[in-house]
Amino acid sequence: MVFGQEPPTLIQHRLSYSGRKFGFDVNRLRLPNGAEGEWECIRHPGGALCIPVTADGRLVLVEQYRFAVQGRLLEFPAGTVEHDEDPFQTIQREIQEETGYRAHKWQRLGQFFLAPGYSDEVIYAFLAQDLEKLTTPQQLDEDEDIQTVLMTPHDLEMAILNGEAVDAKSISSFFLAKRFLNF
Incomplete structure (x- = not known):
């Protein structure tokens, strides 16, 4: 698997939380197709x-x-x-x-990715x-x-x-x- 080949552009970092097992980010992003919006993501070490x-x-x-x-x-x-x-x-x-x-x-x-719609695990x-x-x-x-x-x-x-x-x-x-x- 190839990771990180098309990173979005960070427009605004709004929220970060770091818990015992994983983190959580909310960011305003511009996706590679030009769409802009606010997305949440669970950051997991795998x-x-x-x-x-x-x-x-x-x-x-x-x-x-x-x-x-x-x-x-x-x-x-x-x-x-x-x-x-x-x-x-x-x-x-x-x-x-x-x-x-x-x-x-x-x-x-x-x-494999577990739930790529909302997590990088x-x-x-x-x-x-x-x-x-x-x-x-x-x-x-x-x-x-x-x-x-x-x-x-x-x-x-x-x-x-x-x-x-x-x-x-x-x-x-x-x-x-x-x-x-x-x-």
Whole structure:
């Protein structure tokens, strides 16, 4: 992916907010096509996600409570890329913290924008194989409410097609992984 090839012209900076995980800007801009207006944008450092696959072909997912949707979503392990951290380091840490697994074989699946209409967040997706179940339990952050779930690829695909609560980054990454796995 090529980033930053057609930046808009900043006419007026109106508002900035910097939070714990991301920032928020409101700016008056002139777009490359000449249109002018005020746009809001969530500024995010990016996220890393992995699709962990067990030796018997099951997928390791997490069921996680998400306050914004007031419920639990089925997701692949993922986390925010920390300052000066490579996305691969992020996901190696997150898989262990969220699931209690470590992967010994990794493959980069690609990257994609999560919601480019209002955010610059990029998700870096990886395939994680040759899993080792660690003896230490999950190491969750205080605000994380996560349960590990094992599913077959078919069961996950049916959950997605039936409209069950699976998040977009997991659906997109599952699609990317299909070219490397036989499911």
